Amino acid sequence: MAKHHVSFTINGDPTEILCETHATLLDVLRDELELTGTKEGCSTGDCGACSVTVDGRLVCSCLMLGVEANGKAIGTVEGLAKGDKLHVLQEKFLEHHALQCGICTPGFLVASKALLEKNPDPTETEVRYWLAGNLCRCTGYDKIVRAVMDAATVMRGA
Amino acid sequence: MRYEAPETLEAATALLAAEMGIARVLAGGTDLLVQMKTDMVDPALVVDLKRIGEMRTITKAVDGFHIGAAVSGAELKEQVELKQHWPGLVEAANLIGSTQIQGRATLGGNLCNASPAADSIPALIAANATVSIFGPKGRRQLAVEDVVLAPRKTALDKGEFVVSFHIPLRAKGMGDAYLRFIPRTEMDIAVVGAGIGLKTDPSGVITAARIGLGAVASRPLHVKAAGDALVGSKLDKAAVDKMVDAVRAACKPIDDKRGTIEFRIKVAGVIAARAAAIAYDRART
């Protein structure tokens, strides 16, 4: 099976890989690059655990071929913290106890970051609809929504 | 499986036409990758159309909007002018899946996946959209309601693909809306969907109406009789009732895990009436 030479950036770092045609971006991240922070919950785009950004757009990495990533800028949960400083969203998820098992957390964080970059002052309803593609079976979403709203307040400098 | 990402329409057609095995075009991939993952299809060739300029752009011309078939839902939503003209269409496109799906899913894919329940198709029907198709014999146009023939079956010939959608400009007194019924608030496939495009005269009388329905038959429907039922009215109860009857008469749904026949027929009328009210409001403002 021919492999494709694919180059892109991950969280700003230039990366090159050889990728099988049918491999998804999720496969590439987890299996080739060992960036296992991005999770696989369904591989059919229904759970959001594999959320990443591609050129700033929020997508399910399970629904994109690795070869399509050529030349793109990929953002994953591993890129949220800068050095030893957590992102405000990460701090707020901890402060509000917005996770139980934590498997959906990376996807929620990446999706929430994409939301706040686009809409720094979302209503609760906007947060809920934006995150509707991220399934959480533990929390009932309550504390997640609170954490995102609070992070938005802090990030606005309010 | 071979992956190609041509940069011209001609190159894409040549690849698709030459493939002896199963060939699939890839735009957003939100249906194709699921089908590949679940072994519904095992293509020998995948042709990524996203490097073809015309397929990735939205232009506004005197005759209307030309929307590239590989423009994502998220990009569509950011087109302020399109949203002002056809809010119902943009809303329909944005109901396809989650925010994540919106980052990739396209109008072209939603149409060519040929699901009877595709959200954008009834709204495109309501907006009187046509598609521009490119293939080995060159370019041709088709009304959007004529593209899907049956579940997973389109009017496209081998080597053909949808390049763009053409949607007329909204004239004064026009309005559109799309509503669907799903059990949850998000993430479901439409159990029924209804898109309505209306034209009213300055007094508020409806002079033209187009009604598209999804998930109530083996393909999305343009229900002419339902639209005609509204013409000449100011969306009074009698006209709406007549429209609802026409909608329900056109429904030929199935019982499945998403809904029953009775439910779909009943709710198609309810949703169409609600969508008509929104479209009428938009037409009047």
Added chain:
Amino acid sequence: MQETVKKLTPEPEYKIIGTRPQRPDGVDKVTGRARFGADHNLPGQLTGLVLRSPHPHANIRSIDVSAAMALPGVKAIVTRDDFKDQGSEFVPAGEMLINYRDVVRNVMARERALYEGHAVAAVAALSPSIAKAALKLIKVDYEILPHVLDVDEAMAPGAPILHPGMITAGMDPAPKRESNVAKRVEFALGDVAKGFAAADVIVERHFETKSVHQGYIEPHACLATVAEDGQADIWVSTQGHWIVRAHCARLLGMDISKIRVTATEIGGGFGGKTVVYLEPLALALSRKAGKPVKMTMSRDEVFRATGPTSGAKMRIKIGATKDGRIVACDGELKYLAGAFQGSPVAPGCMCAFAPYDVDHVKIVGYDVVSNRPKVAAYRAPGGPISGYAVESVIDELASKLKLDPIAFRLKNAARQGTKAAYGPKFGPVGLVESLQAAQSHDHWKAPLKVNQGRGIAAGFWFNIGGETTVSIALNEDGTLVLMAGTPDIGGLRASLCMMAAEELGIGMDAIRVTIADTQSLGYNFLTGGSRSTFSSGMGVVEASRSIVKQVCERAAKLWELPTDAIEYVDGSVRPAGANAGKHPPMTLKQVAAMAGKTGGPIVGSSSINAHGAAPSFGVHLCDVEVDPETGRTTIIRYTVIQDAGRAIHPAYVEGQYQGGAVQGIGWALNEEYVYGTDGKLQNAGFLDYRIPVASDLPMIDTVIVEVPNPAHPYGVRGIGETPIVPPMGAIANAITHATGLRFQSLPMSPPKVLAAIDAARAVGDVNFKLKVA
């Protein structure tokens, strides 16, 4: 913010218990560092995949793996021939029992495939694509048999029999004929005939619920490696790694000591990860191939082949006097067990009437097999099903008696001293307090709009204790390492760390908590039955007190004082009583530094069978709005009120309340296994198995009631399971009050509700009250 904690007894002066610190595993989980089941890899590992039966019921005449084995890159294949048959023996798995005869057949079909998705063979290959190709080359000769899915059809004479020769247990005399009814259970108190004779009003209704899945977001995953000398390692996402070890040792004929199991971070379980599926296959493949084997289920496999909970049909009859006293309860529950016996019908029976103090109770349950995946525990297994039926009847009785539903429940509520129909007398329990909290809550008094309705329901769960080992080691610098063995599924490490810090009078930062592997700690029963904070918490307290005692002994030795002349206060030892002030206090750090000279390392440990687990009662309030034209129900407002005994970390208690309520909302409104007439599951994915999404829900308000459990040093009760018991009843009752119609079948999905609305309109039902705007 509507989160409150109601302290009902004077609060001891705690420094840490009851606060809301960050969890020890938090940073790992927000940075993507935390490693879950599928995040572990070994060099040279193979990919394992499972071939599953496409048929719901078939004899397996033969399996030919020769073509698959010949495919380059295929390293091992296992089938039924690789697993020794097991005798019938029941062992505990959480709150359920499992039988090794059935387990060996469930992990790999033997004589028959008993459900669509039943494992038939497993392959280990160099890559996923080779493994996938190999599966297609395995030839299985099936003789297709008629299948049965419905509980009544499975019980009917002439039904296709899943297990030839199965005779219903618990019947006297034993039936002569084989059937799909594995077991009959009965719980009784008093004389129901006498009770009903005293009733002024009797309501008897039939109910149905569908199979629903736990729906954890992380699919099952494991990585196994077996060395040539038989020593094995397995990393697995599980609720109980000692249980995995025991099952694997049994199924593979290995010594327990040969298998080390490491529990990875676990991405949700809710009871569904208390049993084994992939683990024995991965070990068997690795043993055969001589290489590590990693196996991960797809979401489709999770739905088709792992345990949902039972669907059921039920009859519930309750009688009360005019003044609102319940005089008799009678019920019959028929639970689907899936392909092998072991539905949670017994706990379903035991929970059904537990919230009420009734003299005359009888409830009979049937455990019925059918061609569905074998059920696994799901949060309060059995309880939500019967609870939904009972709370619906209670609500109808209250309406018929024109009594306020809270007042009616208060009048009959179980309290300290109440004898439950299933046997025990309750100690201090918090149902009355929870009902009172509901009564005084804003939610109960808030106005409702047109087409809205409010429902209430109570719920109960036993909670368990069980075998537990905890170890705490004092490090040279005065910090501590705490090892527990109950997998942390939602904040356990935080709670354990808090209890240790409270006991030792130090900051949580000084303690690092680990969930130890099976080689590093003594036996632990699994995380289930809401036992971990209770049981491992007891262990932590005992181990901490042992550290304190040893520290005092070391100081006593150093100061040449009797041990009882030493006291330990706020992380330091000092002479007490007559000797007070004789020596300056020594911190834990100072004692630790001298541990070598004063007798060696200081380790506190606790190996217990934790007794005294106490039940937790809860009360849920729910407001809904029903669309009169589509039958769609929207949850407008929701409040969970529950007795926690004592909330160690209130935020995680609230999280359990909220999460359980939302799982219940899904169960009530949309979740169900949908089968075709071909016996195949039609909605094996999150697209059509519709768990609630964020936009479906309001904030979930909570009230933590605290009636301490006297058997626990901090008063802890298990709290994780009760929250899923009341939602279906509360929502059904809310829909009833919105529509005027009763729904006796779950889920109350839009087609079902709209059909009922249309029927009510057609007949001019006087109770019907929805209005079209």
